[in-house]
Amino acid sequence: MAYITKRGNSYSVRYTYEDEHGKSCDKWESFPTKEEATNRKKQIEHELAAGTFLIPSSVTVAEFLMDWLPKQCSKHKWAPKTYESNLSTIQNLIIPYIGSMEMQKLKPYHMENLYTTLSKTPCGSYIEGKKQELTEKQKQRFLSGTTIHEVHCSFSAHLRPCSVWHLRR
Numbered sequence: 001m002a003y004i005t006k007r008g009n010s011y012s013v014r015y016t017y018e019d020e021h022g023k024s025c026d027k028w029e030s031f032p033t034k035e036e037a038t039n040r041k042k043q044i045e046h047e048l049a050a051g052t053f054l055i056p057s058s059v060t061v062a063e064f065l066m067d068w069l070p071k072q073c074s075k076h077k078w079a080p081k082t083y084e085s086n087l088s089t090i091q092n093l094i095i096p097y098i099g100s101m102e103m104q105k106l107k108p109y110h111m112e113n114l115y116t117t118l119s120k121t122p123c124g125s126y127i128e129g130k131k132q133e134l135t136e137k138q139k140q141r142f143l144s145g146t147t148i149h150e151v152h153c154s155f156s157a158h159l160r161p162c163s164v165w166h167l168r169r
Contacts, residue, residue: 002041011037015044019055062099065090091129093151118148
């Protein structure tokens with residue numbers, strides 16, 4: 001059950017959920033209008049009833065990917081080159097651009113913006129996650145469509161378990 005409370009000039013929705021350890025937790029979310037608060041209250045109640053409610057989490061894209069990658073490597077017994085390739089993609093083409101974003105806030109339009117940014121990014125801009133100084137000639141050579149497609153495929157594979165782990169909507 002969720003409740004709406006007027007607090008100053010805003011409206012808050014208060015609700016209780018169980019975290020991943022079965023512990024009961026209270027959460028408050030504030031909205032500028034009563035209508036927004038009412039819509040969120042209905043959404044929360046529906047998700048709690050349907051069992052689709054996602055536990056609030058502040059895990060960032062970088063934290064998730066850097067935790068997830070070694071687990072996948074050992075699970076699938078990747079060759080060292082496969083691990084290095086995936087690590088390089090994460091460190092150089094994903095984390096510098098969206099790594100600080102919370103997983104639960106990541107939306108499809110963020111991914112579209114990432115792909116647009118990558119299409120305008122010179123090759124070698126990041127190496128081992130560190131920004132590189134490029135020569136004028138290097139700045140003229142951009143990432144290929146194939147590389148951007150590899151980022152998409154790689155990142156899509158990384159996101160599949162997120163809904164199971166309650167990290168994304």
